[in-house]
Amino acid sequence: MDYELILFDRIAKIQEINEQYDLLNNSFIAFSGGKDSVVLSHLIDLALPNNRIPRVYANTGIEYRAITEYVKDIAKEDSRIIVLNQDKNIKKTLETFGYPFKSKEHSLRVMMFNAGSDAYYIKKYITGIDAKGNETSFKCPSILKYQFETIGKYNFSNQCCYKLKKDLQHRWQIDHEKKIVITGMKNEEGGNRSRLGCISNNGKKFHPLIVVSSEWENEFIKRNNIQLCKLYYPPYSFERTGCKGCPFNMNIQETLNTMYKLLPNEYYQCLHLWKPVYDEYIRIGYRLKYYPHLKEVNEDGKD
Numbered sequence: 001m002d003y004e005l006i007l008f009d010r011i012a013k014i015q016e017i018n019e020q021y022d023l024l025n026n027s028f029i030a031f032s033g034g035k036d037s038v039v040l041s042h043l044i045d046l047a048l049p050n051n052r053i054p055r056v057y058a059n060t061g062i063e064y065r066a067i068t069e070y071v072k073d074i075a076k077e078d079s080r081i082i083v084l085n086q087d088k089n090i091k092k093t094l095e096t097f098g099y100p101f102k103s104k105e106h107s108l109r110v111m112m113f114n115a116g117s118d119a120y121y122i123k124k125y126i127t128g129i130d131a132k133g134n135e136t137s138f139k140c141p142s143i144l145k146y147q148f149e150t151i152g153k154y155n156f157s158n159q160c161c162y163k164l165k166k167d168l169q170h171r172w173q174i175d176h177e178k179k180i181v182i183t184g185m186k187n188e189e190g191g192n193r194s195r196l197g198c199i200s201n202n203g204k205k206f207h208p209l210i211v212v213s214s215e216w217e218n219e220f221i222k223r224n225n226i227q228l229c230k231l232y233y234p235p236y237s238f239e240r241t242g243c244k245g246c247p248f249n250m251n252i253q254e255t256l257n258t259m260y261k262l263l264p265n266e267y268y269q270c271l272h273l274w275k276p277v278y279d280e281y282i283r284i285g286y287r288l289k290y291y292p293h294l295k296e297v298n299e300d301g302k303d
Contacts, residue, residue: 003216003219003220003223006211006212006216007220010043010047010208010209010211010212011043011046011047013198013208014043014044014047014048014208015047015048017198017199017206017208018047018048021179021180021203021206023048023051023053023180023182023206024048024051024052024053026178026179026180027053027178027179027180027181027182027206028053028054028055028056028172028173028176028178028180028181028182029041029044029053029054029055029056029181029182029183030056030058030169030181030182030183030184031055031056031057031071031081032057032063032067032184032241032242033057033063033067033068033070033071033074033229033241034067034184034229034240034241034242035217035221035228035232035240035241036184036185036186036209036217037055037184038226038228039184039209039217039220039221039226040182040183040184040208040209041055042220042224042226043208043209043220044182044208052080053080053182054080054082054176054178055078055080055081055082056082056084056169056172056173057071057081057082057083057084058084058086058164058165058166058168058169059071059083059084059085059086060086060090060164060165060168060243061086061088061090061164062090062164062243062244062245062246062269062273063241063243063244064229064231064241064244064263064266065266066229066230066231067229067231067241070228070229070230071083082172084168084169084172086164086165086168088163088164090164090273091272091273093160093163093164094160094273095155097157097159097160097163098111098155098156098157098158098159098160099155099156099157099160099247099274099276099277100156100157100158100160100161100246100247100248100277101147101154101156101247101277101280102141102144102247102248102286103248104158104161104248105125105138105158106125106140106144106156107156107157107158108157108158109121109122109125109126109140109148110147110148110154110156110157111156111157111158111159113147113148113151114151114152114154114155116151122148124136124139125138125139125140126139126140126145126148127139128140141286143284143285143286144284144286154280155276156277161243164243165243169181179204180203180204180205180206181204181205181206182205182206182207182208183205183206183207184207184209185207185209185210186207186209186210186211186212186213186214187210187211188213188214196210197210198210198211229241235262236258236262237258238255238258239251244259244266244269244270245259245266245267245269245270245271245273245274246274247274247277247278247281247287250287252278252281252287252288253287253288253289253290256270256288256291256292257292259292260292260293261292267292267293268293271291278291
């Protein structure tokens, strides 16, 4: 990692995109209060000093309380922080539009399968074979193929994030005539993000961090003396935050163990919201082995 080289490159890229798309007047930052969006906000300030680009935070009701408090504390000193509050019934939204399972890509394919689609990309995902008979790197794990056997049996989809968070931000975006959303996405996170460039969706999305690593981010935080939300530090030591208890979290067992010990009220909220997915994970032995409240965990939060 050449920290200075990457920093110079990212600042230059932000300035280049600003000249091309006028970020100062046409954009907003999708601000989550997590590590990536905080680093993004500071990086934008380095590249575009004294900018007034809005930082829009969608409080969906399933954000960690510590994250929401952290964002509101920042907003006291930074008027660019805008907090949007969701008024939808979360449980009803999940029951109506489907629960997240494994990943957005997997959940999308289950949703389309349930809708009766026989699209090629679904078949390729299930079989792991492309039209030329070659094996694909992105395919459905064998343990999850049963979800493509009976139409309508499993209420999984990729709609949760859109209905509870992105729709909220999108309405604000339309009302305030901001054409471009700036995100903290990184290639290393995998999934669809691994295939993104700095600009996507015909110039409507800009991802300044797309090529940086977590190692670089940590160095940036250290050198700029950035204070993150307390959840990133001991005793919590979360690597990521996002929606609490989200079933897309590949380390959901460790996360729930920690929450049960240190954030018990929020742990039980997660059980109320995500239990249908958690039950299925435990039933098939995928990501979750047990519920922490039904089994003792060690002091470090690991089984």
